[in-house]
Amino acid sequence: MMKKINLNVNDKHYAIEVDIKESLLDVLRDRLHLTGVKQGCSVGECGACTVLIDGTPYNSCIYLAMWADGKKITTIEGIEKDGQLSKVQQAFVDEGAIQCGYCTPGLVMTTTALVESGKKYSDEEIKREISGHFCRCTGYQKIFNAVKKSLDE
Amino acid sequence: MKEKVIGNRASRLDAVSKVTGKAKYTDDFFEREMLVGKVLRSPHAHALIKHIDVSKAKSLEGVEAVITHEDLPKIKFATAGHPWSLDPNHRDVADRLILTDKARYVGDSIAAVVATDHLTAEKAIKLIEVEYEVLPHVLDAEEAIKPDAPTIHDEKKDNIISSFGQAFGDIEQDFQQADYIMEGVYETSIVQHCHLENHTAYAYKDTDGRIVIVTSTQIPHIVRRVVSQALGLSWGKVRVIKPYIGGGFGNKQDVVIEPLTAAMTLSVNGKPVRYQLSREECFIGTRTRHAIKFYMKTALSKDNRLKAIHIKAFSNNGAYASHGHSIIMSASSKFRPLYHFNSVKVEPKTVYTNLPTAGAMRAYGVPQICFALESHLDDICKKLKLNPIEFRKRNLISLGHVDPLSKIKVRSFGIPECIQKGKELIKWDEKKKSYENQTGEKRRGLGMACFSYFSGTHPVGLELAGARIVMNQDGSIQLQVGATEIGQGSDTAFAQMAAEVLGISMDMVRVISTQDTDIAPFDTGAYASRQTYVSGAAVKKAALEVKDKVLKIASRKTGLKVEDLDIVDKQIVEKDLGTPLCSLEEIAMLSYYDRIHAEPIKSDTSENIRTNAVAYGVTFAEVLVDMVTGKIEVLEIYNVHDSGTIINPSLAEGQVHGGVSMALGYALSEKLMFDEKTGRPLNHNLLDYKLQTILDTPKIGVGFVETYEPTGSFGQKSIGENPAISPAPAIRNAVLDATGVQFNKLPMNPQAVFEKFKDEGLL
Ligand code: FES
Ligand code: FES
Numbered sequence: 001m002m003k004k005i006n007l008n009v010n011d012k013h014y015a016i017e018v019d020i021k022e023s024l025l026d027v028l029r030d031r032l033h034l035t036g037v038k039q040g041c042s043v044g045e046c047g048a049c050t051v052l053i054d055g056t057p058y059n060s061c062i063y064l065a066m067w068a069d070g071k072k073i074t075t076i077e078g079i080e081k082d083g084q085l086s087k088v089q090q091a092f093v094d095e096g097a098i099q100c101g102y103c104t105p106g107l108v109m110t111t112t113a114l115v116e117s118g119k120k121y122s123d124e125e126i127k128r129e130i131s132g133h134f135c136r137c138t139g140y141q142k143i144f145n146a147v148k149k150s151l152d153e
Numbered sequence: 154m155k156e157k158v159i160g161n162r163a164s165r166l167d168a169v170s171k172v173t174g175k176a177k178y179t180d181d182f183f184e185r186e187m188l189v190g191k192v193l194r195s196p197h198a199h200a201l202i203k204h205i206d207v208s209k210a211k212s213l214e215g216v217e218a219v220i221t222h223e224d225l226p227k228i229k230f231a232t233a234g235h236p237w238s239l240d241p242n243h244r245d246v247a248d249r250l251i252l253t254d255k256a257r258y259v260g261d262s263i264a265a266v267v268a269t270d271h272l273t274a275e276k277a278i279k280l281i282e283v284e285y286e287v288l289p290h291v292l293d294a295e296e297a298i299k300p301d302a303p304t305i306h307d308e309k310k311d312n313i314i315s316s317f318g319q320a321f322g323d324i325e326q327d328f329q330q331a332d333y334i335m336e337g338v339y340e341t342s343i344v345q346h347c348h349l350e351n352h353t354a355y356a357y358k359d360t361d362g363r364i365v366i367v368t369s370t371q372i373p374h375i376v377r378r379v380v381s382q383a384l385g386l387s388w389g390k391v392r393v394i395k396p397y398i399g400g401g402f403g404n405k406q407d408v409v410i411e412p413l414t415a416a417m418t419l420s421v422n423g424k425p426v427r428y429q430l431s432r433e434e435c436f437i438g439t440r441t442r443h444a445i446k447f448y449m450k451t452a453l454s455k456d457n458r459l460k461a462i463h464i465k466a467f468s469n470n471g472a473y474a475s476h477g478h479s480i481i482m483s484a485s486s487k488f489r490p491l492y493h494f495n496s497v498k499v500e501p502k503t504v505y506t507n508l509p510t511a512g513a514m515r516a517y518g519v520p521q522i523c524f525a526l527e528s529h530l531d532d533i534c535k536k537l538k539l540n541p542i543e544f545r546k547r548n549l550i551s552l553g554h555v556d557p558l559s560k561i562k563v564r565s566f567g568i569p570e571c572i573q574k575g576k577e578l579i580k581w582d583e584k585k586k587s588y589e590n591q592t593g594e595k596r597r598g599l600g601m602a603c604f605s606y607f608s609g610t611h612p613v614g615l616e617l618a619g620a621r622i623v624m625n626q627d628g629s630i631q632l633q634v635g636a637t638e639i640g641q642g643s644d645t646a647f648a649q650m651a652a653e654v655l656g657i658s659m660d661m662v663r664v665i666s667t668q669d670t671d672i673a674p675f676d677t678g679a680y681a682s683r684q685t686y687v688s689g690a691a692v693k694k695a696a697l698e699v700k701d702k703v704l705k706i707a708s709r710k711t712g713l714k715v716e717d718l719d720i721v722d723k724q725i726v727e728k729d730l731g732t733p734l735c736s737l738e739e740i741a742m743l744s745y746y747d748r749i750h751a752e753p754i755k756s757d758t759s760e761n762i763r764t765n766a767v768a769y770g771v772t773f774a775e776v777l778v779d780m781v782t783g784k785i786e787v788l789e790i791y792n793v794h795d796s797g798t799i800i801n802p803s804l805a806e807g808q809v810h811g812g813v814s815m816a817l818g819y820a821l822s823e824k825l826m827f828d829e830k831t832g833r834p835l836n837h838n839l840l841d842y843k844l845q846t847i848l849d850t851p852k853i854g855v856g857f858v859e860t861y862e863p864t865g866s867f868g869q870k871s872i873g874e875n876p877a878i879s880p881a882p883a884i885r886n887a888v889l890d891a892t893g894v895q896f897n898k899l900p901m902n903p904q905a906v907f908e909k910f911k912d913e914g915l916l
Contacts, residue, residue, distance in 0.1 A: 035181035036174015038399070040349045041432040045839035048349055076174035085172065093168040096803040099811065100640025101171030102349040102399030108172060131846045134839065136347050136400055137640050138807060139814030140847040 005069035009034070010078030018065040025049045025060040028075060036076035036105045040134070047133035050106035051075045057110045059132075076105035079112060088112050088150040097146035099137035107133050111147050121151060158653040159867050162803040165645045166664055167397070167638070176397045179353045179369045180429065187355065188217055190417040190428035191274035193264040193281050194438065195256035198290035198507040198832025199303060202254060202283060205264060210280040215273035218420035219281065221264045222254040225416055230383040233476040234372040234406035234513065236615040236677045246314060246474035248306055251383055251412045256285065257305055257472035258507050259833050260437035267417050267426050290507035290832050294446065294469040297506045305472065305505040314470055314503040315478035319485050321557040322496025327461035331452035335533045339525035340446045340898045342824040343469070346514055347844055350399020351435040354414040358423025359392070364415050367394045371401040371639050372678030373668045376411050383412035384419070391415070395668045401639045402815070403513030404440050406680040407475055436837035440512030441825060443480050443503075444469045447525035457539060459548045462494055464525075466501040468511075468518075475512040478503040482613070484518030488526055489556050490563050490767045491605040492548045507832050509825075513680060515815060516874040519606060520881060524899060527602035527882035531889055541886065542572060542581070545603060559612060561765045565860035565870070567795030568603060568769040574856050575601065575773040575793040584775065591891070594780050597788070598891025601773045602882035608766040608862075608871035609683035616762040618688035619674025620695040622651065624754040626745055628723060628737035629661035630699070635676025636688035638666050641873050642804035643684045647692045649800055650867060654696035655703075656720030657737065675759065682768075682871030685800060691760040693866040698756035706740045709750070766862045768870040770794040772813070772883035778891045780915065783906030785821060785888060791854035792876050798868035799857050805872050809855045812876025818845045820881035824900050843902070 007014045009032060018027055025042070028034045028051065037060060040048035044062040051060045052074040079086050085093065088111045098104050110130055114121060121129065126147050135143060170176040207219040231245035238244050253261050264281050268274035291297045297305075297312045304310050328334060354368035364386075370376050373395040381388040398405065410428055417426040430438060445468045452461040468481045478501070485499035534541040552566040576582070581599060588597050609616045621633040632651050638644040648662040665673075676688055704715045707725040711718070711734050719726050724733040725740060744754045775789040792809050799805045822843035826835040836842045861868035885896050888906075894913055898905070910916045 029180075030183075033183065034174075035177065038178075038350070039180070040351070040399075041839055043432070043838070045432070046349060080173050085169065089172045092172050093164060096162075096164070096168075096807055098165060098168050098171050099642070099807055100349065100398065100400040101167065101176055102178070102640075104171050105174045127847045131848045134347075134349060134844055134846065136349055136402070136815070136844070137811045139810030139812075139845075139853055140850050141810040141853055142807065144847065 003066050005066055007068055007073060009073045010075060020066055022065045023061050024063045024065045024068050027065040028060060034075045034077050038102055038105055040102065047106045048103055050109045052109055052113055055113060055116060057113045076108055079108060086112065088115060091146040091149040095142045095146040095149060097138060097142040103133055103135040107143060111150050114147070115150050158649045158659065159798065159800055161649065161801065163645055163649055163659050163801055165642055165804070166648055167644065167666060178350060178397045178399055179355070179367055182367055184355065184357060184425035186424065188267050188269060188421060188424055188426045189271050189274050190414065190426045191266050191278055192262045193278045195259060195261040195263050197256050197285055197287050198259050199288040199305070200256040200285040201288060202256060202263065203286055204284040206282040207264065210266060210277040213273065213277050213280060215269040216266060216277045218267040219264060219277065220252065220416060220420050222250050222252045224420070225251050226385045228383060228385055230379060231474065232379060232408045233479065234375045234408065234678060234680060236617070237378055246477050248308065248474050251416050258509055260509060261472065262413065265413060265417060267421050292506050292508055292827060292829065292832055294467040294504040294506060297504045298502060305507065309505065312505040314474050314505060316502045317478060318498070318500045319558055320498040322461065324461050324463060324496040324498045327496045328452045331460055332455035333453040333537065335451045335453065335536065337449050337529045337532050338447065338897060339449065339528055341444055341521045341524055342899055343444045343511070344442045344819055344823045345436055345825055345842065346402040346404040348400030348402055348404060351430045351432055352405065352410050352439055353429040354410050355425055355427040356414045356418040357425035358418055363390050363392055364418065365392045365394065366411050366415060367396065368411050369398045369405060370395050371405040371637055371680060373637065373670050373673070374635065374675055375677060376408050377670045379408035380412050380415050384415060393670045395637055397666065398639050401679065402515045403517065403680065406513045406678065407440050409439050432839060433837050436825065436842065437509045437834050440475060441471065441509050442514035443511040443518065443521065445481065445521040447522065449525055449529045451529065451533065453533070457537065457544060457547060459492055459494055461496040464499045466499065468501060468503040469506055469508065470503050471506055471508040471510040473510040475510045480518040484522035486559055487519050487605060487607055488522050490550060490554060490561065491603060493550045508827060515812065515877045516606065517681065519604065519878050520816065520819060523602065523604050523878045524882045524885070527879065528885050528897060531600070531886040532895055535889065542576060542601065546572065561767065563767050564864060565766070565797055565862040567858040567860040568771065570858040571769060571771045571793040571795050572603065574858060575771045575791050578791045578854055578856060579773040579775060579789055581773070596778050596780060596891040597775065598778065598887040598889070599775050600883045600886030600890055601771060602879040602886060603771045604769070604878040606682070606768050606871060606875050606878060608686035608768060609762065610681045611763055611765045616683065616687045617759060618676045618691035619759045620688070620691040621674050621757045622695045622699045622755060624699060624741050624744065626741050628657060628741045629663065630655065631663050631665060632692065633665040633674060634688055634692065635668060635674040636684040637668055637679040639679045641808060642801065643679065645804060646685055646800045647689065650689055650692045651696045654693060655700055657723055674757070682873040682875065685869050686766060686865055686871055687762045689869060690762055690866040691758055694760055695756040695758045698758060699754055702754045703737065703740050706743055707734065710735065710743065764864040766797065766864050766870040768796045768872070768875055770875055770879060772879040774880065774883040774887045776884060776887040776891055778888055780892070780910065783903040783910060785901055785906060787817065787851045787884060789854065790851055790880065791856060792880065793856035793858060794872065794875060795858045795860050796872040796875065797860055797862035797865050797870035799859055800867065800869055805857065806855045808872050809876040810853050812874065813853045813880050814845050814850055816877045816880035817850065819899060820884045821900055822902050824902070
């Protein structure tokens with residue numbers, strides 16, 4: 001069954017028809033070609049597909065597209081502003097937190113949400129907040145440093 | 154002053170494209186009306202396929218093709234990512250069909266569907282009717298070689314892929330003359346690479362009739378060869394393109410899905426077809442790390458010197474050979490240039506079982522043998538009441554050592570300094586004293602383990618690499634390599650090498666990161682930690698050739714001899730005085746536009762490396778063991794490496810972090826489990842297979858002892874796989890230190906520890 005939905009993705013409006021069973025991930029990748037959103041498992045276990053929905057990080061692979069009707073979605077493609085890396089992106093680059101890069105967009109999204117929350121986080125809290133993201137390359141060491149740096153004033 | 158680029162913490166070249174989501178991986182390319190491929194997998198661990206009826210599946214709307222082994226060439230092929238061997242005796246075992254005619258493990262590929270979309274493909278898979286005759290199965294390597302075990306491949310009735318061993322010295326005499334003989338049995342489990350991007354590829358037929366495959370691989374040139382072999386095509390008929398890849402760790406050093414992807418597009422007249430594995434399929438349908446059981450027997454003299462070692466090993470290869478016996482052969486040669494033995498005898502057996510196929514995984518057999526050997530050494534020390542560090546130091550080989558079998562010579566040897574550094578980092582002596590005689594519920598312990606590893610596969614395999622450079626009008630360059638960037642940072646390291654030789658800045662080097670077999674120089678790819686050492690030599694050669702051409706033009710212009718000129722900071726200078734003569738850009742412009750001599754500057758080179766360099770390292774670990782719950786916490790862990798010159802410390806640290814983290818999982822939590830009765834996988838998803846998360850991972854300390862390896866183009870040796878080798882035995886030895894209990898089987902997860910404590914009467 002198809003349903004018409006309105007999406008605001010990275011400040012652009014889309015009125016599209018989606019299958020009621022379609023995940024937001026598939027719509028973002030296959031229909032809007034926002035391929036910065038990655039897929040590592042499709043069942044909510046790895047965090048690679050994380051996007052912000054009204055500012056909150058979600059695994060888009062287990063979020064139905066029709067639930068996103070009327071909501072504001074931010075993907076990795078919407079983070080860079082005027083050709084400038086965001087503070088979070090710059091921290092990931094500077095700290096060397098990237099290897100294969102497949103986990104990177106998801107981690108940048110979650111970190112962005114942490115930064116935008118304006119809250120303070122202890123080291124343990126940082127770890128808990130990003131523990132939903134798997135990274136097989138970095139051992140999380142430089143990722144942790146990048147998140148911390150992003151949260152530093 | 155000439156600025157050094159080698160040794161800089163240069164940022165990865167692809168960092169910005171990855172952090173912005175612009176870097177394109179295989180799944181990020183779209184073709185119009187791309188079809189979807191899916192596979193029907195066997196529910197049985199071992200079964201004959203009596204009949205397959207695809208008629209219902211074929212008639213489903215949206216299904217474009219259904220294929221089985223009957224539709225495909227009856228060619229058995231080998232999948233391992235090794236260079237082709239002209240000698241038929243040195244080839245990998247060819248035991249695969251693209252789609253099988255007999256089920257040999259739960260998950261074996263029986264039939265494939267090509268359809269307009271996922272849902273239709275899935276529906277069609279369910280409509281395929283297969284009549285099986287279920288056969289008895291065997292999962293354990295030692296069981297599989299018993300006379301009454303079921304035969305898995307008719308070509309190897311006894312299920313033994315190979316039992317070729319290695320030996321030198323007079324082992325019998327050494328055991329006869331030994332003052333002590335020590336024995337131990339050590340065992341590792343099946344684990345999986347879990348690269349974040351699953352295997353994925355798409356293929357189509359080009360207008361010239363050739364098959365184009367875009368795939369997530371470490372070895373594009375080998376993929377091209379194997380696909381051609383599997384389909385019986387001339388090798389030039391296949392073109393393979395490798396974009397960015399989301400990790401590989403050896404699992405993509407194997408030609409896993411590409412032959413079938415090619416067969417899928419051929420079944421629909423060359424229309425584009427995407428074949429993507431799910432995470433569950435990736436766990437069982439690709440490769441795993443061999444579980445190996447070692448029986449170790451060691452002869453010692455009473456002055457505590459190692460005399461002889463006799464190792465029997467059973468390597469569980471699963472259903473198909475893939476890298477097969479090469480894994481245990483790698484293990485049995487790479488551990489040798491570390492401790493001195495008069496005689497060594499390794500008697501391995503690599504065995505087929507009805508499990509998913511084991512293949513290459515980070516450090517290729519060495520994490521397994523290192524666990525066995527380094528655990529065994531600590532068990533010896535415990536028995537003889539020896540200090541494990543002093544015992545190891547006493548038995549180390551020395552610089553100049555030549556392995557009697559491989560003839561590999563140790564030309565740089567930093568392990569003594571690595572041990573010293575690791576010992577200081579963890580404050581060994583100080584802590585050792587304070588942890589004596591613990592009795593409480595929580596006990597601390599210290600452990601360490603050493604390793605040796607190679608830089609590439611010489612003399613076993615061909616080590617050929619290619620590099621090409623084109624200089625632009627402004628003096629900047631394009632560098633093209635056949636070696637593959639898989640996240641480890643090789644493109645950046647190569648750029649540093651080229652910049653160093655050419656006296657230009659990093660932003661003047663553009664590395665073409667995509668390998669397209671139509672255009673990329675020939676190189677066998679990312680494995681064996683070979684690229685910095687082997688492909689790096691090709692990059693240096695290409696850069697030197699360009700430099701020579703630049704200086705020849707400069708010599709013509711200035712009248713000075715080539716030998717008296719150099720390029721420093723984008724300027725042509727007089728070498729001894731350092732005085733600038735003209736800019737590199739002027740020379741580049743002459744190369745394009747001089748009316749008489751114009752000839753753009755470029756190079757196109759290959760290096761066939763016929764040396765190997767032994768890299769070293771050590772792990773020191775401190776653990777806290779909960780004697781009630783069996784939980785092992787790693788409090789501190791340090792890896793110290795001798796990898797020769799470190800080209801880029803930031804990238805090298807990244808390799809150590811990732812390797813140690815992977816090894817922490819190997820030691821403490823990861824294990825792919827199977828139901829004994831059915832052979833079915835039990836935890837082939839990221840929820841139940843316990844990967845390390847950030848919460849499980851302690852701070853990982855990294856140290857380097859920079860030796861200069863004379864055979865390295867810049868003094869470098871391997872680093873990529875090395876960090877994954879020694880953490881597991883170091884942790885195990887720390888647990889031994891804390892509890893007195895010998896854990897001889899990985900992983901040491903809470904359940905295993907708890908049960909062992911119960912067996913030992915500690916609970
Ligand atoms: S793809 Fe969504 S959590 Fe893994
Ligand atoms: S960088 Fe490869 S998974 Fe994180």
